[in-house]
Amino acid sequence: xxxxxxxxxxxxxxxxxxxxxxxxxxxxxxxxxxxxxxxxxxxxxxxxxxxxxxxxxxxxxxxxxxxxxxxxxxxxxxxxxxxxxxxxxxxxxxxxxxxxxxxxxxxxxxxxxxxx
Numbered sequence: 001x002x003x004x005x006x007x008x009x010x011x012x013x014x015x016x017x018x019x020x021x022x023x024x025x026x027x028x029x030x031x032x033x034x035x036x037x038x039x040x041x042x043x044x045x046x047x048x049x050x051x052x053x054x055x056x057x058x059x060x061x062x063x064x065x066x067x068x069x070x071x072x073x074x075x076x077x078x079x080x081x082x083x084x085x086x087x088x089x090x091x092x093x094x095x096x097x098x099x100x101x102x103x104x105x106x107x108x109x110x111x112x113x114x115x116x
Contacts, residue, residue, distance in 0.1 A: 007108045008081040010074040012088070013100040016045070017067040025095045026070050032091065036084050039076040046070065075106055 018025035026043050033041040049069035074081070081103070092099050 003110045005108045005110075006078070007075050007106045008078045009104040009106040010072075010076075010081050010084070010088075011102045011104070012072040012074075013102075014070045014072070015067045015097060016070055018095050018097040018099065020091065020094045025091065025097065025099075026072055028091055029072055029088065032087055033074055033084065036080070036087065038074055038080055038084060041072055041074045044071045044073070075108065 012029060014025055016024075016026075020028050030041045030043060046069035074084070076084075085101075088101065092101075
């Protein structure tokens with residue numbers, strides 16, 4: 001059986017070195033997402049990218065970067081994502097490094113088989 005529902009995809013673009021105190025910003029965001037009972041969060045590490053500063057970050061051997069781009073994706077209901085946005089905003093402000101946040105409409109497709 002397939003069950004579909006409307007949702008939002010929250011995508012957060014950060015740098016690997018972004019921190020709040022000694023803790024990585026991406027870790028803080030994932031922990032807060034868990035504490036707020038969001039469905040899940042995934043952190044992706046980029047191998048190359050640039051942002052507002054136009055500085056290219058890459059994992060190439062000759063241009064080692066310790067600040068590779070990261071993307072965090074969180075998908076949940078619009079209501080839960082909207083409640084999480086002020087928490088995310090507070091974390092980004094505490095980090096003093098900013099980031100880019102996007103929202104998209106999504107459809108969650110759950111596949112139920114057997115005992116699921």
